[in-house]
Amino acid sequence: MQTTLTKTQNIYDVKDFNLWYGSNQALKNITLELGEKQVSAIIGPSGCGKSTFIKTLNLMSKLNPSIRMAGELNFRGENLLTSSMDLADLRKTVGMVFQKPNPFPKSIYENVAYGPRIHGIRNKKELDEIVETSLKGAFLWTEVKDRLNKNAMGLSGGQQQRLCIARALATKPDVLLMDEPTSALDPLSTTKIEELITSLRETYSIVIVTHNMQQAARISDETAFFYMGELIEKGSTQHIFSNPDHKRTEDYISGHFG
Template sequence: MALVAFKKQPDKTSKQPSVERRSVYTTKDCNLWYGNHHALKNINLDMKEREVTAIIGPSGCGKSTYIKTLNRMVDLVPNVKTSGVIEYRGRNIFNKEFHVEELRTRVGMVFQKPNPFPKSIFENIAFGLRIHGIKNKKIIHETVEKSLRQAAIWDEVKDRIHEPAYGLSGGQQQRLCIARCLALEPDVLLMDEPTSALDPVSTLKVEELIRDLKEKYSIIIVTHNMQQASRISDKTAFFLNGEVVEYDDTYTIFNNPADNRTEDYITGRFG
């Protein structure tokens, strides 16, 4: 009996040729300590381009720590120590020659709580472009519109583009923050529980957006919502106590997990 019937089984009879996807992130024996606390333990994961990878697990299991390590946001935390390798497109992100500014330009981050700048909707998008040296007004205007369209919010804000972003609803603010990332044309989007503070309608819109964006971007999302992970992701990694218990196709994780701890978590026996 299937454990969770949220996601349809892949059609193995399809005659469409399978797509060979390259690795976007490869993690090899990665460990991380906050002082004496061993937060990540020998993480080994290989995540492919233009897929949605969901990271699930109970609170405090290392999900957010891991995703923040992928663009080295953990560098901002005192007393952090790492070992092992995390390769982005074949380059170790911990190497000194890999500048963190370059990494964070290529790898955008969307946080749990929408964090628009205290500026207009337009300036929320344009600000990052100017910081990166783009001064041409035509390019800025075109990029602002393109990004808002990609984030499926243009039609809702085009008539108040110069009004404060704080006037938007929570769901609109989150899509604005996604548009802000897209304006810099990243390769990867990291999302740390992007819908946990949103109502069901706004959550659905963000999920639909994620499905559309994976045609161009690689997306890695932390979520506590089992139904959400099953609906939107191609691969799922189950974290527990700082370790990866299981990593596989999402259908397999939710319907035929290899580890009893995975089954216990997704069926609600703990977590």
């Protein structure tokens, strides 16, 4: 559990947010703030809307035409639902890492250089620097520095996931969204990613969905508990895990269901 935070600014301020897949409402009146430069964990049983919620934070949900959204999704004071912010710019600022590592079937170098190239960086020296810095930031550099031109698919699952984090870091984001980033990994790789997240917390605002409550307790500053599309409660991780306000949260964290 992280030490008590000094009150920071909020990066997201979500108000009365609702989301439907067709006629099925998956998120109901979600109101919550997500703090800057801290780790916010989202927990809750399968199907409660965690992935749906985290995917709205960079408007990935806009890719699905059956989705309808209402309410406010304020990112740094700008409502993403009504703003004309360029989606490519948003996704550069708000990076995402998925459950299953999904490197491109290209070299390690090209995986990391991909985003910066798309955003117009052509200079080889500059790209080399970004690749090195990003791989260092993802705790992967020493393991791959002598094989940057080898295919990323040859890396272990844990290394692939750190590569995906390096790829996200390469566009110099402010926010990192992670949807169950360790659920496909072995315990050792999981520990590495947790250490990595703890180090990234200094520089980035991180939102992580996790099935693993011990993980939420270990690495997050704040925790939000979702249940059946609703936010039951959110508070400091210490509070949620030791003395939650709601019985349902207590039942969930003590393993009575989920």
